[in-house]
Amino acid sequence: MLLLLALHALLLTAPSHAEQVMVAVAANFTAPMQKITAEFERASGHKVLLSFGATGKLFAQIVNGAPFEILLAADEQIPAQLEKDGYAVNGSRFTYATGRLALWSAQARKVDNPGDVLHQGAFTHLALANPKTAPYGAAAIEVMTKLGVLASAHEKIVQGENVAQTYQFAASGNADLAFVALSQVWKYGRISAGSAWIVPSNMHQAIRQDAVLLERGRDNVAAGALLAYLKGNAARAIIRSYGYAL
Template sequence: MSHAVFRWMPALCLALVSASALAAEVQVAVAANFTAPMKLIAAEFEKESGHQTVLSFGATGKFYAQITNGAPFDVFLSADDSTPAKLEKEGAAVSGSRFTYATGKLVLWSAQPGLVDDQGEVLKKGDFKKIAIAAPKLAPYGAAAVETLTQLGLMDKLLPKLVQGESIGQTYSFVSTGNAELGFVALSQVYEGGKIKSGSAWIVPGKLHSAIRQDAVLLSKAKDNPAAVALMAFLKTEKAKAVIRSFGYEP
């Protein structure tokens, strides 16, 4: 090996050590409806920042319980705005870090083409055995589904046919496998390339339920974690917003 190579090797080692010292890991609790977009956002974030992400997906209510019981999350991407606000008020999240990263849309969806019409009249006809919703106490999309059925005056009529998933991810699974003929899911779960990717659907008008504002918050234990702080900033970039729009959300 030449003397020239020996001369630059220490500098190379120092650069590698510095890069490794700068890289950090962020543990992210993500509402189940945001699974697909967050995987893409995390990959782009890792590529640009050098930080690593560890993603966990589930129901907002369950994550709240885990966080208040000391689960090792750094950032929380909720399916509502009230849970992050509550964590902030309780001192479990960094005050002033909370912001709305996406506004979600509720959709009545069936894996069967033609079953759900574009006005949601199938709900009034009741030509199905089971309709799936996410547990309203755990999942904001489930609460929005209950609001919708109540506004339509159909809650009592359809109550015997309701099956509940503990998260919107499990609810989607019920419908996609045919265990329920149709169900209320997040538009992002069935939306691709500007359209519903399979089956049949009715996008629920926003006037039938409260706005599904999804807030992100930096958790208190991670206030000095550079990866967590960087991810919160990345979620506000145009690159992240473009991904969010592509799944039918409003950034």
């Protein structure tokens, strides 16, 4: 009798229509999305397949027929464009996080708080994401322009395809400095390793990161459930723990 009751309870709590959803995710959101996905799959029974990359490249893949059902972008412009062009469901777009930019070095005490190392020029290579396809790269260019160091740093700049590759350049020592997403170097409320300057948010356009339901996911139960989960307290707590603003 107890076994029958336990089986009945399991059937009541298990999702009746577990599905799979394919999600394109901006590279800066890799770590938090992996954690959110694990919690979501455990709570819902749905399966999430993640693909990470620069937002501009993900956009190109979507318009060329890639089978993504959700996009988590690193900006607000591309999701809006996808809605306008009919690739995304109108009214489904929302901001899931606001990104923070950081100038980071794997070396301790290399970067001071105001980022004076940029003025001093005491570095060999400075990595940043391709500003044409990655919003964090565009923000980095904006910051250096405001600081008046873009011209002097120009020959030292090394471009990564996305902010994940940019971080790897600095983490491996191939670049002494890198403009990265704060989420990549933030853990337990502080910089996890090396040294960093957290760039004031008023030094560049706000990096509002929007999510949107793509037309391919319109009737996918898992897609709708995941977007709803991203708006909930559990996901928001994870997002905040990685240094994003909400």
